[in-house]
Amino acid sequence: MDTVIEAQDVFKSFRDKQAVNGVSFSIAKGSVTAMLGPNGAGKTTMLSMMLGLLEPTQGSVTVFGRSPRDQAVRERTGAMLQEVSVMERLKAREILSLVRSYYPHPLDYGQLVQAAALGASDLNRYADKLSVGQKRSLGFALAIAGNPDLLFLDEPTVGLDIGARQRFWDTVRDLAARGKTILFATHYLQEAEDMADRILLFDRGTLAADGTPDEIKAGIVKRSVSFRSLLDAASVRLRLSAYPAIGECLLSEGRFHAAAHNTDEALAAIFASGIPAQDIRIDQGRLDDAFRELIMDHKEAM
Ligand SMILES: Nc1ncnc2c1ncn2[C@@H]1O[C@H](COP(=O)(O)OP(=O)(O)OP(=O)(O)O)[C@@H](O)[C@H]1O
Numbered sequence: 001m002d003t004v005i006e007a008q009d010v011f012k013s014f015r016d017k018q019a020v021n022g023v024s025f026s027i028a029k030g031s032v033t034a035m036l037g038p039n040g041a042g043k044t045t046m047l048s049m050m051l052g053l054l055e056p057t058q059g060s061v062t063v064f065g066r067s068p069r070d071q072a073v074r075e076r077t078g079a080m081l082q083e084v085s086v087m088e089r090l091k092a093r094e095i096l097s098l099v100r101s102y103y104p105h106p107l108d109y110g111q112l113v114q115a116a117a118l119g120a121s122d123l124n125r126y127a128d129k130l131s132v133g134q135k136r137s138l139g140f141a142l143a144i145a146g147n148p149d150l151l152f153l154d155e156p157t158v159g160l161d162i163g164a165r166q167r168f169w170d171t172v173r174d175l176a177a178r179g180k181t182i183l184f185a186t187h188y189l190q191e192a193e194d195m196a197d198r199i200l201l202f203d204r205g206t207l208a209a210d211g212t213p214d215e216i217k218a219g220i221v222k223r224s225v226s227f228r229s230l231l232d233a234a235s236v237r238l239r240l241s242a243y244p245a246i247g248e249c250l251l252s253e254g255r256f257h258a259a260a261h262n263t264d265e266a267l268a269a270i271f272a273s274g275i276p277a278q279d280i281r282i283d284q285g286r287l288d289d290a291f292r293e294l295i296m297d298h299k300e301a302m
Contacts, residue, residue, distance in 0.1 A: 037202030
């Protein structure tokens with residue numbers, strides 16, 4: 001594995017606040033990783049250390065085998081942070097050209113305009129007069145202006161409408177297909193599930209989980225089979241109790257929900273039990289349930 005980022009036992013404290021508390025991971029070249037976690041979990045602090053904007057209090061972070069502050073590393077790295085500040089008294093097109101000129105091998109101007117999704121008249125406007133969403137799209141174009149090998153995005157789609165969000169992820173997909181390494185922090189579980197091949201789940205400064213979206217779901221998501229039946233709850237539970245494939249069976253709003261690790265075996269058990277079951281559904285569980293559960297388990301363990 002070609003390692004692009006290596007974080008080893010990283011701690012970061014601000015006065016008496018422990019923002020990152022012993023985090024280790026490595027990021028492989030060409031991977032798309034989502035950093036998930038509730039507010040204040042330490043995602044931005046971790047990103048800032050990978051960008052060389054903050055120094056760890058303890059532990060080490062290397063990018064391309066060097067310090068994130070190294071000039072050679074900075075030239076290969078792009079970042080879109082939560083607060084996109086645009087230079088005053090410069091038009092959008094002027095900022096794009098200026099930022100391109102900082103880099104030895106910038107992306108094509110046309111590609112940047114496409115990523116910024118700005119029309120000719122908006123490109124001619126002063127950047128500080130653009131809407132919040134347009135500023136963020138411009139911020140994204142600036143992040144990729146240097147044709148970076150590594151891209152950091154901190155909650156990149158906040159404030160973008162559906163169309164802009166779609167365009168944004170299409171561009172990210174293109175970049176990933178070209179072997180770029182991408183790390184993004186998000187609160188949107190669906191984005192993490194759709195876009196990332198790996199999720200780092202942060203909770204109060206530590207890593208609560210690390211795996212593919214499927215692994216995270218498989219580890220903790222409760223699958224169940226639900227159905228309606230004219231039989232009463234006691235009879236249903238009594239009949240199902242003979243089948244180890246079925247866990248707890250709850251009755252909610254007229255539906256029985258039978259917990260099961262293997263829903264095929266659970267279905268077979270329901271049929272074998274002779275329970276007259278109707279309107280049978282299989283629920284494979286959802287990532288946001290998994291996420292909530294992980295955070296809860298993690299809190300209890302701490
Ligand atoms: N410069 C700072 N000085 C003091 N405390 C800070 C500083 N930066 C971050 N913190 C604290 O460190 C903790 C982690 O913050 P961080 O911004 O990394 O979380 P986050 O996971 O990115 O949250 P969010 O999802 O809200 O952006 C928080 O309690 C925050 O208040």
